[in-house]
Amino acid sequence: MIYAVFAPLVMTLLIPFFNKWKDKIHTGWFLLPIPLFIFLYFVQFIGEGFSPVAESYQWIPSLNISIDFYLDGLSLLFVLLISGIGTLVLLYSIYYLHKSERLGHFYIYLFIFMSSMLGVVLSDNVYVLYTFWEFTSISSFLLIGFWHYRERSRYGALKSMLITVFGGLSLFAGIVTLTYITGTTSIQEMINQKDIIIDSPLFPLILIFIILGAFTKSAQFPFHIWLPDAMEAPTPVSAYLHSATMVKAGIFLIARFSPILAGEPMFFIIVSLFGIITLCWGSYMAVRQTDLKGILAFSTISQLGMIMAMLGFGTKAAIFAAVFHILNHATFKGSLFMIAGIVDHETGSRDIRKLGGLMTFMPISATLALFGVFSMAGFPLPFLNGFYSKEMFFEASLHLDGYGGQFIPFFQQAIPYLAVFGSIFTFVYSMYFFFGTFRGEAKMGELPKKPHEAPIGMLISPFILVLGVILIGLFPNLVNGTFIAHSAEAIYGSAVEKDIYFWHGLTYPPLIMSIIVVVLGTLLALTRQKWAGIYTIFPRNLSFNEVYNYIVDKTETASTKITNKYMTGSLRHYVLYILIAILVVSGVVFFLTNGFAIDTSGLSTLKLSDVPDILVGLTMAIAAIGTIFTNNRLSAIIILGVVGYGLAILFVIYRAPDLALTQLIVETVTVAIFLLCFYHLPDLKKIKEKPSITLTNSIISIGFGALMTIIAISAHSSKWFEPISNYFLETSKPLGGGYNVVNVILVDMRGLDTLFEITVLGIAALAIYGMIKLRRDKEAK
Amino acid sequence: MKTNDLILRTTTALIAFILLAFSIYLFLAGHNAPGGGFIGGLMTAAAIILMYMTYGLDTMNKVIPLNFKLLVPIGLLIATLTGVGSFVFDQPFLSQTYTYVHLPILGDAELATAMLFDLGVYLTVIGITLTIILSIADDN
Numbered sequence: 001m002i003y004a005v006f007a008p009l010v011m012t013l014l015i016p017f018f019n020k021w022k023d024k025i026h027t028g029w030f031l032l033p034i035p036l037f038i039f040l041y042f043v044q045f046i047g048e049g050f051s052p053v054a055e056s057y058q059w060i061p062s063l064n065i066s067i068d069f070y071l072d073g074l075s076l077l078f079v080l081l082i083s084g085i086g087t088l089v090l091l092y093s094i095y096y097l098h099k100s101e102r103l104g105h106f107y108i109y110l111f112i113f114m115s116s117m118l119g120v121v122l123s124d125n126v127y128v129l130y131t132f133w134e135f136t137s138i139s140s141f142l143l144i145g146f147w148h149y150r151e152r153s154r155y156g157a158l159k160s161m162l163i164t165v166f167g168g169l170s171l172f173a174g175i176v177t178l179t180y181i182t183g184t185t186s187i188q189e190m191i192n193q194k195d196i197i198i199d200s201p202l203f204p205l206i207l208i209f210i211i212l213g214a215f216t217k218s219a220q221f222p223f224h225i226w227l228p229d230a231m232e233a234p235t236p237v238s239a240y241l242h243s244a245t246m247v248k249a250g251i252f253l254i255a256r257f258s259p260i261l262a263g264e265p266m267f268f269i270i271v272s273l274f275g276i277i278t279l280c281w282g283s284y285m286a287v288r289q290t291d292l293k294g295i296l297a298f299s300t301i302s303q304l305g306m307i308m309a310m311l312g313f314g315t316k317a318a319i320f321a322a323v324f325h326i327l328n329h330a331t332f333k334g335s336l337f338m339i340a341g342i343v344d345h346e347t348g349s350r351d352i353r354k355l356g357g358l359m360t361f362m363p364i365s366a367t368l369a370l371f372g373v374f375s376m377a378g379f380p381l382p383f384l385n386g387f388y389s390k391e392m393f394f395e396a397s398l399h400l401d402g403y404g405g406q407f408i409p410f411f412q413q414a415i416p417y418l419a420v421f422g423s424i425f426t427f428v429y430s431m432y433f434f435f436g437t438f439r440g441e442a443k444m445g446e447l448p449k450k451p452h453e454a455p456i457g458m459l460i461s462p463f464i465l466v467l468g469v470i471l472i473g474l475f476p477n478l479v480n481g482t483f484i485a486h487s488a489e490a491i492y493g494s495a496v497e498k499d500i501y502f503w504h505g506l507t508y509p510p511l512i513m514s515i516i517v518v519v520l521g522t523l524l525a526l527t528r529q530k531w532a533g534i535y536t537i538f539p540r541n542l543s544f545n546e547v548y549n550y551i552v553d554k555t556e557t558a559s560t561k562i563t564n565k566y567m568t569g570s571l572r573h574y575v576l577y578i579l580i581a582i583l584v585v586s587g588v589v590f591f592l593t594n595g596f597a598i599d600t601s602g603l604s605t606l607k608l609s610d611v612p613d614i615l616v617g618l619t620m621a622i623a624a625i626g627t628i629f630t631n632n633r634l635s636a637i638i639i640l641g642v643v644g645y646g647l648a649i650l651f652v653i654y655r656a657p658d659l660a661l662t663q664l665i666v667e668t669v670t671v672a673i674f675l676l677c678f679y680h681l682p683d684l685k686k687i688k689e690k691p692s693i694t695l696t697n698s699i700i701s702i703g704f705g706a707l708m709t710i711i712a713i714s715a716h717s718s719k720w721f722e723p724i725s726n727y728f729l730e731t732s733k734p735l736g737g738g739y740n741v742v743n744v745i746l747v748d749m750r751g752l753d754t755l756f757e758i759t760v761l762g763i764a765a766l767a768i769y770g771m772i773k774l775r776r777d778k779e780a781k
Numbered sequence: 782m783k784t785n786d787l788i789l790r791t792t793t794a795l796i797a798f799i800l801l802a803f804s805i806y807l808f809l810a811g812h813n814a815p816g817g818g819f820i821g822g823l824m825t826a827a828a829i830i831l832m833y834m835t836y837g838l839d840t841m842n843k844v845i846p847l848n849f850k851l852l853v854p855i856g857l858l859i860a861t862l863t864g865v866g867s868f869v870f871d872q873p874f875l876s877q878t879y880t881y882v883h884l885p886i887l888g889d890a891e892l893a894t895a896m897l898f899d900l901g902v903y904l905t906v907i908g909i910t911l912t913i914i915l916s917i918a919d920d921n
Contacts, residue, residue, distance in 0.1 A: 657815035658815050658817065662823070666823070668827075673913070676917045677917070736877065737891060737893045737895070738813050738893065740812055740816070743812055743816070744812065747811075747817070747818070747899050751875040751877065751895075755861065758909075761909045762853040762909055765853055765908065765912040768913050768916060769850065
């Protein structure tokens with residue numbers, strides 16, 4: 001199984017070599033066998049007596065993350081869809097993409113996608129699932145932006161990336177919470193611990209996280225907006241990713257976690273409510289589109305909403321119908337996308353307003369489209385698979401499990417009406433799609449190319465898919481027992497046996513609903529021109545694209561604004577922020593920990609002999625204050641010197657001769673350097689600040705000074721350890737061989753500090769030298 | 782026009798040597814009395830700067846044909862090597878020791894390896910101070 005999953009990924013390494021011969025042989029031919037082999041490998045699992053298969057490979061054992069594959073009915077359905085439709089799409093793309101395109105890039109992206117999609121549906125480990133999940137987002141991003149020179153492609157790619165990655169990260173939060181609660185990373189083990197998860201207070205959070213992940217990926221309302229813009233991708237991509245596989249990843253996720261989440265009222269309400277809304281909204285909006293792929297995109301949204309709603313219902317019949325519809329939708333939607341691509345390819349336009357009357361030019365495509373469209377509409381004919389799943393959907397909507405609560409019964413009664421409403425519009429856009437393209441008058445003048453039938457190779461894939469539509473339609477029970485039932489069992493938890501019949505009798509309510517859909521749908525389709533004006537009234541500016549653009553725009557402008565606000569480029573402001581931060585943080589910590597303490601016991605008493613200290617101190621204080629108010633740079637330098645020399649005197653008084661000497665000389669040198677620089681500096685101007693700024697500056701300075709004073713007093717008042725200085729005093733002579741304790745500490749006991757201090761000074765000297773020299777050289781030039 | 786600064790030159794000739802001698806005293810006395818490589822180095826630099834101020838850059842560059850920038854790496858090298866040297870005796874980095882030797886005229890004297898380290902500090906400080914001040918002074 002691991003070979004099947006990673007085969008496309010390994011193949012991407014070889015694609016550049018195949019691509020060298022692309023002028024002679026289309027790169028796609030080399031790659032066609034890969035998905036076909038994967039498909040054939042998985043086909044052998046189909047059968048009545050299928051039981052789940054598990055495989056495990058180590059990846060990060062210490063984090064309990066291993067590549068566990070688990071093939072049950074649900075995974076089997078999806079891997080068959082992915083590899084089967086993958087093969088057909090590959091075949092189709094060989095004829096669709098011209099050799100002048102960047103084929104290497106295209107197939108590499110496509111194969112990365114195929115691998116990751118197989119990984120998503122087969123993974124049992126949640127983290128591995130998430131890894132593959134994000135790979136699908138990334139490869140989808142690359143595929144949508146394949147024609148990156150188009151502005152719309154880039155916009156669509158970015159939009160889908162932002163939305164799906166938002167959901168992906170939400171899913172990540174969900175699985176982290178799940179592993180936290182259950183202590184396991186395996187989905188199957190999580191299912192066994194269902195009770196623990198449901199009883200957990202974090203359960204609603206998990207539910208929301210996972211549903212968000214699934215809704216964004218599967219383009220559910222209101223996250224559906226990325227899908228229509230993703231139609232900028234090449235048509236094979238739209239057919240593959242955006243109808244059959246990737247958009248079903250969200251469906252898969254909900255189905256996979258259904259054994260844990262389903263049965264909860266919250267799950268029912270959210271999933272089926274949004275599913276139904278998506279169904280109605282998607283089908284309502286599809287009628288408005290003028291682009292063939294646009295119609296199909298909204299159609300996909302609506303169909304996905306229908307499947308999602310059925311998963312939300314959670315009843316046996318609904319889940320069976322959902323699984324059945326996943327299969328059916330993949331067949332007819334894939335073929336319809338391919339036909340839209342053929343129309344685009346052979347006429348040069350996808351605009352339905354320019355198309356029409358193509359039936360005579362493209363009879364085969366038209367026939368294939370006919371089956372696809374009527375299956376999508378759910379027309380009651382015994383050879384269309386879409387009808388069966390739609391009828392089952394109606395039936396499921398009529399028989400819902402009862403839940404408590406006030407809102408739920410009302411909602412349950414509304415569901416069948418909403419389902420019928422959505423289906424009517426489904427019928428309308430299906431007819432619009434077919435008759436708008438293939439019937440009516442041919443408008444030859446408006447088309448860039450003269451329309452003609454597609455090459456046979458291009459028609460093979462839609463033909464096979466339509467064959468699937470008819471075969472499933474004729475013999476629905478052929479797929480039922482062999483793997484639909486197994487899938488439904490994997491979601492529902494217990495065996496789901498159900499036979500599918502076409503005819504239930506005239507009084508069977510779902511049939512009546514279907515007939516209502518057909519009658520009303522035909523009426524609406526015929527009179528479409530008359531009521532199409534409704535779209536100018538609703539939604540007009542209420543579309544979610546506006547909301548998305550507004551959010552993206554606002555985020556950008558607001559963050560620019562905020563950054564411009566505080567990143568002023570003025571050093572004064574930054575110093576202000578630093579000081580305020582220190583003031584607030586230290587002040588709050590001081591307050592919270594009750595850190596302020598005054599202990600007078602350690603202080604020495606004031607004596608008459610201390611008068612010089614006080615005088616020196618006072619002089620320094622006055623000088624320090626003086627520097628603030630002086631307008632003259634020269635006097636500022638000299639007054640600052642007073643402070644320095646005062647400090648030297650204090651060192652003398654407090655018996656630190658080495659410090660006093662150093663301080664004296666350093667002070668002299670700095671004052672000398674100040675005076676040297678003085679000539680080069682502009683005059684110190686009295687800066688007229690606004691009183692408010694002066695006030696804040698003084699408040700912060702005074703506050704900062706006060707804070708430092710308080711810290712110093714408190715630090716001095718709390719002595720927790722014996723000072724180490726006694727050791728130095730005792731051992732200076734016997735160990736260091738000197739009586740000058742300061743010097744012994746500097747060169748002997750703490751020599752390393754000194755070594756690096758002189759290094760720092762050396763660097764400073766060289767930097768100053770370099771600065772002056774380099775500037776001079778620059779001026780010389 | 783050149784000012785006549787005979788008094789300054791004469792006093793400098795006297796004072797500079799006293800300053801140099803004092804700085805060497807400070808450097809040597811560091812281990813047992815206030816002083817040491819740092820102060821000694823600064824003092825030496827002060828003496829040399831005094832001479833520069835009196836006699837001018839051109840004259841001094843002739844009298845002391847020394848690139849002071851070189852003193853920085855030399856000093857750092859000496860300081861580091863005294864640290865590395867302790868490896869030879871299987872001691873941790875920067876271990877210092879001292880001993881007494883009997884010199885012919887001076888009698889018993891104390892010799893400490895810390896003195897070598899201090900020499901590194903001394904040379905570095907001279908180099909740094911002179912490099913900074915001379916490169917600023919030299920700048921137009």
